[in-house]
Amino acid sequence: MMYNKTILNLFFFLYCCSMLVGQDIPNAVLVGYIYESNNRGYLNEVKVTISSEDSVHQLKTITDVQGKFEVKIPIINGTYTIEAKKSAFQTGRTTITTQGRRANEGIFTKLELSRLPGYTLDMTLTDLVDETNPGAPAYGIEGAHIEIYNNTLQKEVVNIAKHPSHRIQCHLEQGNEYIFLLRKEGYYAKRMRANVNVNGCILCMEGFGTVTPSVTDNLTKENTMGTLGTNVMMKKVVLNEKMKMENIYYDLGKATLRPEAKPQLDELAQMMYDNPQIVVELSAHTDSRGNNQANMELSQRRANAVVNYIKAKVPVQKNQIEAKGYGETQPVNSCVDGVECTEELYQQNRRTELTVIDILAEDPMQVRSLSSMMQERNFDLILEANNQAYAEGGATTELYHRSMPSKPQTMSAAYNGYKIQLLDKKGDLSTNHFLFYEFDVIFIDLLKEQHYAFLIGDYADYKTAQEALVNYKQQFPTAKIVAYKNGLRIP
Template identity: 25%
Template sequence: MKLKNYILVCLLSFAGYTAFAQYGAQKRADNLFNKFSFVNASELYHDLIDKEYNVDYATRQLADSYAFLRNPDSAVVYYKKAVQQDNVPIEYYYNYAQALRGVEDYKGYRLWMRNFKKAGGRINDVKLSKDSDFISSIFNAKQQYFLTDVNFNSKYSDFGAYEHDGKIYFASSRNEGVSSKHIYGWNKEPFLDIYTTANRTDSIVDHKSRLKGDVNTIYHEGPLTITKDGKTIYFSRNDFNKKTLGKDNEGITNLKIYKASLLDDQWTNIEELPFNSNNYSTAHPALNADGTKLYFASDMPGSIGGTDIFFVDINSNGTFAEPKNAGNIINTDKNERFPFINSEGSLFFASDGHQGLGLLDIFGTVTDKDNNIVNVINLGVPVNSSKDDFSFFMSDDGLSGFFASNRNGGVGSDDIYAYDRIPQLKIEGTVTDENNNPIENVVVELLDNDGNKIAYLETDDEGQYKINIDRDTDYKLNTKKDGFIDNIKSVTSKGIARSITSISANFVLNPKKEELLPDAELYAIYFDFNKYNIRRDSTVELDRIVDLMMNTYPNMVIKIESHTDSRGTASYNNVLSQERANATYKYLIEHGVNPDRITEYKGYGEQKLANECDGTISCTEDEHQLNRRTQFIVVRMK
């Protein structure tokens, strides 16, 4: 007996560990998805579906991943499953339609666009993609980015915001407090310098906030990128070094990329990078996560258009390989500028050559499993506008960042805008006993509104749990542990503000008490074929149960389980059995039983047959009758 108990505990612990591992896998998949790493995300979503963990959510995310990977054939398969889900967000009708268009199923496309409109969907007037290209329209089916306030913009030009180690670095032509003012003849504004601020809500950022050291000069500086250790920066500057302004053969001063080191809180030891030239510009440096590649914009020989995105490998000894053009999926015959690489290696850039909303638009890139760039995505509104939008930055978690724009309504000529993305929502809480002591290894089941189990996990040694959920959805949470009475409650994520990342659901479990069950047994009642009304012969037993609960055992708590025989489809029998449970519950309540004393009334269809009549053998009507029943289970005797 002890061995059996030990094995059972081990199995439960392993099940809890597995569920927790799947929760971690979903969190990792969502992080990859947020950072445009759709290949790796799709692999994890496949694993979650195979392991039956939060399948509806994983299916929708997988469909989107395939869409962004420009794989409409696979996207159609999973969008088809998504639109069959209960309470699916209506943008998936739209996404399914676009994917059908991508596989040239125009009849299906028109049908699901009608379904989308009937469900209340509205079509964005801005067309981001050609008829043969569904990816941008799917990405922009719902708003991905939400703008938040930035208080440190000036009446001049501000752009290139870059966040590192709690500080925001940016380029600005503000000159408040500067005794000697230098004006750039091109736009009659002061020359750009690099500034820092502690947070986006700072309203006063003046000359005292300029980057300390030798980076800023009397000419243009910015934007920059910073190594992970925070000790080295790469930045753009006019061709000005050692107090000498360089010019090409036509007398034009180009941009160059420089490197600086942090020594005693000062940026110094300025070095010009070896691939610079007086005859073309290199600018807008951007490092990848591990600092082995530097991306930049340039009109150097080998460019496809005006300015292209290039990259150069940084060797382990700090030297540089030969620059390479990033290719014609990214670069066009016009201008690509302001590259940025997020923590998962996805490239973002500004372009006026790809199809967009205005002048410069911001685009993201999608890579295949071999890390080759296969596609670009217009980030849509509100990041892009009818004006210039550029200098994109994304935080490590992919949920916030900055960009710049000269759109209408700004403070200066170019302004910095901050954005947030809708984060994953989770339910979290603590399970305690009646004395407020945490209970570990409690099984917490996440159920849909119909009581179907979506996922489960176990509480940790502090009685805590957390699990990812969809927004705008109703759920139930059920907690159970041997020796305690189950506790179930309804929770909803409907109406939750997008800034909120978690909702709480705490539980108190009461111990089961050893009490004698009633001497009198609670007998089943039976139903006619294909009916759920209470038969006259069943009222005798129901009235007896009412009397037992109201007079003999006033603290007895029960649950109701209803069933069907095996004839008919499984889905129909599920509905029929639930109607029988509803009718039974209604009868007891109408005859005086307190609803609080019936913890559950649920139909099980043909899942729990009382005999072998499962459709594979011939059975009499009397044998089928034994399965058309409602049973009463005593939960507790307080």
């Protein structure tokens, strides 16, 4: 009988366990509201994470337009931590307890978030409105490549290959300079700059449209934080379209560029660098006064001067920009030989124009990230300053590993293995490039005409190269591993 009683007890225990296994853990309903400090309104799209004390239970959700979130949490007679994150705001945390709570009982909480010093920039990206038809609608541009680089910290903060919306939001922190580069097939690339309480600017926006406080979120009393709205317009690339270059000045009767022309020329050089897909003709024109042949020769020299300035400023592709002088042969008004005109009408004919004569298919090898372009520019500026200091005899410390550049090494035709590509560069190869001062051995690989890759290392297998790559990623975000067989790249 004792044996039978033990068996019965065992069966009863197993039955009770089986009943418990099928039961769900009772839940409570957690309802929360998240709002901005100083009662400035509820916050939508806040990322909320709810974690149990032992981290066994973790739930994630997001607030709606009313700043509300609602989830079911297991009643574990313990404490939950609620963490709230939203761009431009400090992370907020609070705790709740489920001690003594009943199934399906409501638990209510609220959480206040403080805005970080700086601004939320709300950009709308649209087509450039036709100036001849100011009432024409502006259409939103979607699918643009959006890049934002923090030039103060020298790091990439945004890189979205195809942004799904025509609206872009980002946070600009106090004490930082930001560079924006927007690209979209069929449009000119758009480069912009924002200084936020840095370089003598409280808030300086270059290249943007009108920047105003957002209608949904005004600036704070001290104008030190808040949301700013702006409409950024991108211009379509049109074949054979002529664009007049304003403020290109020369000395009278000469082809010498005057200092006042430098800002416009620098802007033009940057445009050519950011748009490697366009081939342009840079043309110079004179008025009808003077000898026809002399005017033709003068205009050609002036066009050459502009093109030479651009090529010295940025590494444009070979044959990307062509200089052409037309003298007085293409007037834009009736001021021709034998016709007396006002100085204003003569000035209209004395002009410099840019004409798109070809639009090339996008070459992935020609598309460089904003991060790599800014990184190279910043290193070149440091190198230039260092060389200038040595020339003036004022340098006391080395800015680079080497005081003299190393000699570039070419790829052996018999090489098999892996290397780390730090950067690639378009334009003429110069041994004054900063990498030759940074490293004792730099390998050069010609990707295509006037387009070079800079590589280091010699690794027998991919795993070893991958471990080494980690050491260079912070300084060179675009660095990657390249495999070679018989001296040739393996795609």
